[in-house]
Amino acid sequence: MMMMMKWGQICNLIHGLKPALTMVVVQVAFAGVNVFYKLAANNGMSLRVIVAYRFIFATAFMVPVALILERKRRPKLNLKILFQAFLCGLFGGSLSQNLYLESLVLTSATFASAMANLVPAITFVLSISIGLEKLGIRTRAGKAKVLGSLIGIGGAMILTFYRGVEINIWSTNINLIRSNGHVASLQADPGKRFLGALFALGSCFGYAIWLVIQAKMSEEYPCQFSSTALMCVMGAIQAVVFALCMEKDWSQWKLGWNIRLLTVAYSGIVASGLMVTLISWCVRTRGPLFASIFNPLMLVVVAILGSLILNEKLHLGSILGATLIVCGLYAVLWGKGKEMKKITQLVPAKINGESSESIEIVVTSLADGDLTTTKKEEKIEETIKVITKGDNILAKEEINTVEVKGFD
Numbered sequence: 055m056m057m058m059m060k061w062g063q064i065c066n067l068i069h070g071l072k073p074a075l076t077m078v079v080v081q082v083a084f085a086g087v088n089v090f091y092k093l094a095a096n097n098g099m100s101l102r103v104i105v106a107y108r109f110i111f112a113t114a115f116m117v118p119v120a121l122i123l124e125r126k127r128r129p130k131l132n133l134k135i136l137f138q139a140f141l142c143g144l145f146g147g148s149l150s151q152n153l154y155l156e157s158l159v160l161t162s163a164t165f166a167s168a169m170a171n172l173v174p175a176i177t178f179v180l181s182i183s184i185g186l187e188k189l190g191i192r193t194r195a196g197k198a199k200v201l202g203s204l205i206g207i208g209g210a211m212i213l214t215f216y217r218g219v220e221i222n223i224w225s226t227n228i229n230l231i232r233s234n235g236h237v238a239s240l241q242a243d244p245g246k247r248f249l250g251a252l253f254a255l256g257s258c259f260g261y262a263i264w265l266v267i268q269a270k271m272s273e274e275y276p277c278q279f280s281s282t283a284l285m286c287v288m289g290a291i292q293a294v295v296f297a298l299c300m301e302k303d304w305s306q307w308k309l310g311w312n313i314r315l316l317t318v319a320y321s322g323i324v325a326s327g328l329m330v331t332l333i334s335w336c337v338r339t340r341g342p343l344f345a346s347i348f349n350p351l352m353l354v355v356v357a358i359l360g361s362l363i364l365n366e367k368l369h370l371g372s373i374l375g376a377t378l379i380v381c382g383l384y385a386v387l388w389g390k391g392k393e394m395k396k397i398t399q400l401v402p403a404k405i406n407g408e409s410s411e412s413i414e415i416v417v418t419s420l421a422d423g424d425l426t427t428t429k430k431e432e433k434i435e436e437t438i439k440v441i442t443k444g445d446n447i448l449a450k451e452e453i454n455t456v457e458v459k460g461f462d
Contacts, residue, residue, distance in 0.1 A: 081352040107322065120280040139281070174383055202389065221368045
């Protein structure tokens with residue numbers, strides 16, 4: 055009996071840890087994408103072709119999934135949704151990935167992963183600039199988001215302009231990119247490093263713009279698999295057209311049983327397909343804030359893998375800059391979490407508190423130019439939306455009984 059109780063407790067513990075374990079798997083998988091990108095680029099594969107193939111594989115995987123899982127509840131497509139999908143494919147797909155890959159080759163996998171943690175801060179700045187979010191500098195949450203954004207930007211500047219002494223934590227004899235000295239020379243060039251930082255920053259801006267557009271698209275097209283499939287289709291078209299225009303060597307499109315095929319298949323099917331599905335499940339069960347907390351884990355995994363198998367050197371500036379970026383990330387997330395908690399506390403107070411206003415619905419009709427009462431003190435059973443507006447918060451609650459009053 056005791057054994058059964060202990061087994062049940064273990065099962066409950068594992069079930070409770072499922073979202074956290076899922077996000078750990080997601081971040082480790084994304085770290086693998088960075089390593090594969092670096093290996094494929096070192097093998098001589100065109101960066102533009104890598105992005106094109108990634109979205110081709112992602113489309114081949116996501117379209118059947120969306121058709122099967124959402125065949126009965128998918129809204130009809132219109133031009134507005136298609137245009138939003140085009141923008142999502144551009145900013146969240148082809149453009150941001152091409153910029154990210156350029157940054158990864160010019161710097162290092164650790165550098166590019168660290169810069170990617172600026173996305174929440176950049177999203178916050180963009181949301182304020184276009185009026186989607188208020189600064190709220192007088193609140194603790196607003197101060198935390200502003201401070202976190204500044205800390206993240208400062209960390210990015212240190213990561214870019216300061217290298218410092220080399221730090222040898224461990225050393226191995228494994229170096230999968232030893233044969234190509236051109237990559238090492240690019241990383242050693244301060245000018246190339248600065249250019250790589252600009253590419254990484256542009257990738258972060260593209261990703262942040264995609265988050266804003268995706269939020270708008272989800273309001274009219276709330277199907278996560280179908281919207282992801284549309285984004286992959288648009289991203290594939292854009293990436294293929296861009297690669298065909300820029301890449302004149304047709305041999306770059308050949309895929310054999312080598313690191314090139316493994317890279318595009320892994321990044322397309324695993325990262326853009328399976329991992330996006332797992333993130334959607336985790337966001338639905340625990341919320342977007344919970345999923346964002348695990349982002350710095352990818353930086354740690356990439357730094358470890360990079361130093362172990364890619365012969366990437368860690369410097370004091372990289373560690374200090376990455377630490378500041380992660381601290382800034384958590385400050386922004388903390389502020390956002392405080393705002394969300396305040397909203398959940400204010401909604402019941404606005405609806406059920408003593409200051410709540412009574413709602414009267416007047417039902418009238420026009421007859422011969424006079425205003426007459428049709429019904430008085432009648433109970434009707436229906437569901438309506440009650441919208442209470444205060445402190446820039448719209449709270450929606452459903453009530454079932456509405457008292458309808460007329461004029462005497």
